[in-house]
């Protein structure tokens with residue numbers, strides 16, 4: 436690969452260190468008992484905000500079998516009491532990490548609203564039929580893109596990717612039914628913790644976290660009710 440040696444554009448250390456805003460949003464005394472209701476409200480408000488693009492973009496962090504972490508943005512495509520769903524390649528770096536270590540973190544960075552939601556939970560592949568149903572709803576060029584990309588594998592040149600796209604487009608021309616690539620599919624993250632953070636004045640931010648209580652009874656461990664607690668910001 437050749438590297439570009441163009442002009443440098445740079446902020447000074449003083450400029451970076453002086454980057455701060457004071458937060459002044461209304462706080463939250465409490466939140467609904469059900470964290471999915473609280474999340475639905477905030478996602479709706481983020482989506483309504485003209486300052487937030489891609490309100491459903493979230494940062495997914497995974498750990499591999501040696502404990503090495505990696506993060507990247509993915510798009511939330513569904514949320515329900517069953518969890519938070521996104522789509523990707525099962526053979527990507529994240530897919531391999533989830534295979535060996537299904538515990539993940541999702542982070543919604545809604546900075547324009549001085550908000551953040553962090554979800555810790557366990558990722559599970561969704562059913563093939565759900566994946567196929569969603570894949571069929573995607574635009575044709577995204578479907579072809581999924582066939583063209585060997586996500587996370589080294590790529591010799593951009594031309595190679597475009598070649599792969601062209602040959603997939605010839606195989607399944609626009610208007611035809613594009614099958615779901617075998618390595619492509621959805622994950623659903625079932626949360627164990629969901630934290631809501633709202634920026635407030637003087638750095639006295641609000642930070643409320645739901646944690647799922649575990650109960651032990653006949654038949655072993657069961658997931659219980661959500662408990663909501665406030666934490667120092």
Ligand SMILES: Cc1cc2nc3c(=O)[nH]c(=O)nc-3n(C[C@H](O)[C@H](O)[C@H](O)COP(=O)(O)O)c2cc1C
Nearest residue numbers: 489492507508509510522523524527528529530587
């Ligand atoms: C706004 C945005 C949305 C993205 N959405 C997805 C997505 O839904 N699924 C996905 O596989 N990659 C998505 N990506 C690309 C990923 O961030 C990442 O580069 C890719 O999945 C490869 O990650 P990995 O090698 O760590 O597995 C998105 C990137 C951005 C910036």
